[in-house]
Amino acid sequence: MVFKKTKQLALIFYFLVTGNLLAQNYWLPLATPVSRDLRDLYFLDSLRGWVSGDAGTILRTTNGGVNWTNLNSGVTTDIYEIFFLNANTGWAITWNLEHPEYYSIIMSTTDGGNSWTSTRFPVNEEFYYTIYFLNENTGFLGGAPPNNIRRTTNKGVNWLPITVDSINLSRLSVEDFKFVNPQYGFAAGGHIDIAGLIWKTTDGGLFWKSENVGPEPIKALVLFDSLNLIGSGGDYEYGSGIVTTTNSGVLWDYRSLETFGIAASLDFRTRAEGWSPLGYAELMIFTKDSSRTWNAINSPDSIPFFELQFTDSRNGYMVGAGGKIYKYNSSLININNNNQFLPVNFSLSQNYPNPFNPQTTIEYSLSNPGFVTLSVYDITGKMIKMLERDVKRAGDYSVTFNASDLSSGIYYYKLTVANGSNSVTETKKMVLMK
Numbered sequence: 001m002v003f004k005k006t007k008q009l010a011l012i013f014y015f016l017v018t019g020n021l022l023a024q025n026y027w028l029p030l031a032t033p034v035s036r037d038l039r040d041l042y043f044l045d046s047l048r049g050w051v052s053g054d055a056g057t058i059l060r061t062t063n064g065g066v067n068w069t070n071l072n073s074g075v076t077t078d079i080y081e082i083f084f085l086n087a088n089t090g091w092a093i094t095w096n097l098e099h100p101e102y103y104s105i106i107m108s109t110t111d112g113g114n115s116w117t118s119t120r121f122p123v124n125e126e127f128y129y130t131i132y133f134l135n136e137n138t139g140f141l142g143g144a145p146p147n148n149i150r151r152t153t154n155k156g157v158n159w160l161p162i163t164v165d166s167i168n169l170s171r172l173s174v175e176d177f178k179f180v181n182p183q184y185g186f187a188a189g190g191h192i193d194i195a196g197l198i199w200k201t202t203d204g205g206l207f208w209k210s211e212n213v214g215p216e217p218i219k220a221l222v223l224f225d226s227l228n229l230i231g232s233g234g235d236y237e238y239g240s241g242i243v244t245t246t247n248s249g250v251l252w253d254y255r256s257l258e259t260f261g262i263a264a265s266l267d268f269r270t271r272a273e274g275w276s277p278l279g280y281a282e283l284m285i286f287t288k289d290s291s292r293t294w295n296a297i298n299s300p301d302s303i304p305f306f307e308l309q310f311t312d313s314r315n316g317y318m319v320g321a322g323g324k325i326y327k328y329n330s331s332l333i334n335i336n337n338n339n340q341f342l343p344v345n346f347s348l349s350q351n352y353p354n355p356f357n358p359q360t361t362i363e364y365s366l367s368n369p370g371f372v373t374l375s376v377y378d379i380t381g382k383m384i385k386m387l388e389r390d391v392k393r394a395g396d397y398s399v400t401f402n403a404s405d406l407s408s409g410i411y412y413y414k415l416t417v418a419n420g421s422n423s424v425t426e427t428k429k430m431v432l433m434k
Contacts, residue, residue, distance in 0.1 A: 025371045025418040027300045027318060027326040030065045038319035040082050040307050042090070046315035050113055051325065052079035052092055060113050065317065065327055071113045075105065083131050088112050091131050091139070091156065096120075104128045104143070106156055119156070123147075132177035140205055142174030142187055149174055149187065151205050163207045169195050170210040175264075178221045178229075186249075190217030192235045200249055213243050214254030219264040224271060230291055232263035232276050240278060244291055259285055259296045265307040269316055269328065277305035277318060300326055331371065331391040346370070348415045348426045351401070355433040358404040362387070362413055365396045370417040374399060377412045387413075408434045 032038075036054040043049030051059040051068075056075040059068045073079065077094040084090035092107040104121040106128075121128070128143030128150075141150040141159055148171055150159040164170045172191045179185035187199040187208065196214035198221075201207060216238060218231040227248050234240035234256070240263040243254045257263075261278025263285060268274035275286045282302045285294045299305050305320035316328035345367035351360045362374065374388035384406070387399050401413070414427040 025373070025416075026329050028329050029300070030068075030325045030327055032059065032068055032323045032325050033070050034059065034323040036323055037321045038306070038323060038325065039078065039080050041309055041317055041319050041325075042082050042084050043309055043311045043315075043317060044084060044087065046311045048087060049309075049311075049317060050082050050084060050090065051319050052082040053319070053323070054078045056094075058082065058092070058113055058116075059325075064315065065325060068325075072115070073107065074116045075107065075118055077105070079107070081130050083133065085133050085136060089133075089136055091133065092116070093128055093131055093141075094118075095127055102127075106131070106141075106159075108156060121159070129173065129175050130177060132179070134179060134182050134204075138182075138204070140177050140187075142177055142189065144173045145171045148172065148189070149199070149205075149208060162205060164199065165207075165209050167210060167212075169197060169212060170199075170208075172197055173217070174199070175217070175219050176221045176231075178223045180223055180226045184226060186221055186223065186229060188218035188221045188231050188233070190214075190233070192217060193237075196231075196233055196241070196243065196254065198229075198231065198243075198249060198252070211249055211252065213252040214241060216241050216256075218243055219262065220266040220276070222266055222268055222274070224268075230266070230268075230274070232266040234262050236260065236262065236281075240276070240285060242291060242294065257285065257294055257296075259283065259294075267308055267310045267316070269310045270313050275308055275310075275316070275318075277308055277320070279306050280304045329371070346415070346417050346424070346426075348428060350428060351413065351430045355431040356403070357432065357434050358406075359400055359402050360430060362399045362401055363397065364399075364415055366392055366394050366417065369393050372397075373414075373416040373418075375414055376401060377414065379410050379412075384411075403432050406432060408432050 036057050038053035041051045047064045056073040058071045058073045061068050079092050079094045081093040090109050094105045103124050106119045107116045109116050128141045130142040133139035139152050147161040149162050151162045152159050174187045174189040176188045183204045185201050190196040195212045196216050196218040197210050198213050199208040199210045216235045217233045219233040221231045229245050231243045239258045241256050245252050261281025261283050263276040266276045272290045273288050277284050282299050284299050285296050287294050303320050303324050305318050308318035310316040314330040318326045347365050349363040351362045372388050372392045375383050376385040416425040
């Protein structure tokens, strides 16, 4: 066992809604046709992707999330994992949890998800969490002990247990696969309060050697190349954790971030910028310096998000509870790249007229470009109208607020301007008198 554990509490910074950074500046909602929880997603590129979720939900987009088609999966159970090899060929995993028999179900499609074939896994009470295919014939299942890794060479007709080294922990649960090439790959997993493990294969998955890399399970892996890997995981008691290697697993560095929640999904927009949603903790962690430091912020609109994926440096998608799908706000990229050292300077004027009925004007000015959010709240703090949410250049701006549908009373308008990793908010009061 070769790993180093360090704590990073001093490097984790929390930002609330009025703090220095807003997740909703970075992630914007997409319209979806469902309200069920969404558990997983897989995109082939920036346009073509699939999402799976509760009660047999599978959605597909071919235009980057502008529109979603609700596909007939043929099952009513929750679909935990979805994977596509190309535009036609894909697989998914669901479980039957109805008494008296409990088992995994492997789903497959050859027409892009228009139709699905469900195959009951022949062994009861073997539950699989992840599926990965190298090509149309050869693939892997990862799941709970005792057969935590299985391999197929005939498109999933048969799944055979493979050889894992004999250390005591090597049969703990497997939750993610990543391959550098058809011969060289990694798997991640473990068990809460026992160990976090990384398995490595150099022969196409016939044999896997395990390594204890930390005290908590590793849920997700990102491979930059054959030498540089990063994984995320953790538990609710001790918080999320990050593990990294720069020498293909000879030495692992495990860092407990002590941020409440489990980092069960992880991906990087660039080599420097990475994101991980923390599920029901309603938080996200992110890095902008290649994992040297991590920041924790509230998730967009306080929604539990479970999985995310970046297809390139401009396109990322995230799925969560209540049918929510959010997309990375690529409008911020130019601001982040070109103005990352500029301060956030703006002025927000008092609305006029004030008191007003029913219209008033709100003016603000920006010294530097930024992502602007201008919203109106009632006296209870409930947002009642979003007036602006866009990238703005430096300059003077004027917005008309029409309150003809509101009753008399005190209201507040709040301006937030984000520039790179900096964000500043100002709030003013106004009076509607009818």
